[in-house]
Amino acid sequence: MLSTKLSATVRPFVRKASGIGALRSKHTVPDLDYDYNELEPVISAKIMRLHHDKHHATYVANLNAAEEKVLAAQAKNDVAAQVALQPAVKFNAGGHVNHTIFWKNLIGEKNGGGQLHSSALKSAIEEQYGSLEKLSAQVNAKTAAIQGSGWGWLTFNPAIGRLDVITTANQDMASSVGHVPLLGIDAWEHAYYLDYNNVKADYFKNIWRVVNWKDVAGRYDDAVAKHNSLKN
Structure with missing residues (x-):
């Protein structure tokens, strides 16, 4: 017998129809907080335009179309x-969420x-990994080991109440395995190939130059606060 329940990953993205023709708000591609060329020379304006305006836009269009079909089926x-x-x-949905985080993670x-800069996140990184350099090396090694496409993540893992380094395949979200995403590194070829060709190790090395640590630190603070409130 087929289950009528949507998976936990899918459920937040489908609004239950209240009748045929029920209205829903459509997902949109978020604007960037910076110009396409701001991340150069690490990431070129050409890649940013293609990645943001084409690839992300395609995930959003396909998500909206899939949701419409789900509502019709409901x-x-x-x-x-x-x-x-x-x-x-x-x-x-994963493509949309992951990229939305990715754009905010960069500057x-x-x-x-x-x-x-000095922050609770910086202290946590130094306590767990010794230094930012050691953390980045671990993230890069795990991300480079992805077979095919996927994402490398620095997360907050509520199960252990600490930072964690994980990877997800394709467009799977870190939240799908119970982690809170803090920093995502897109390991799909469209994220780097026009600039780095097949030398993705250089892309992984250089992207740390444009990480928006203020954004990442804010996500960490929010994750810790939520974790602590659930314990109390």
Whole structure:
């Protein structure tokens, strides 16, 4: 028997229809907080335009289309169709969420990219990994080991109440395995190939120069605060 329940990963992205033709708000591609060329020479304006305006936009368009089909299937009580649509919703929702985090995780060097200032996050990194350099080496090694496409992540792991380094395949979200994403590194070829060709190790090395640590530190503070509130 087919289950009528959507997976935990998919469920937040599908709004239950209240009737045929029920309205829903559509997902949109978020604007960048910086110009396309601000991340140069680490990431070129050409890649940023292609990545943001084409790849991310495609995930959003496909997510909206998949959601419309799910709502139509719900209205018809077509369980088989709802189940069949779950992979499309999961993949495109992941593409949308992961890239939305990615854009916020980046900032040009002239505007503070790569600078990790004193913060709770900096203290946690030094306590757990010894230094930012050692952390970045671990993230890069794990991300480079991905077979195919995926993401490297610095996360807050609520299960242990500490930072963690993980990878996810394709467009799977860190939240799908119970982690809170803090910093994501896109390991899909479209993120680097025009600039680095097949030398993705250089891309992984250089991207740390444009990490927006203020954004990452804010995500860490929020994750810790939520974790502590749930314990009390």
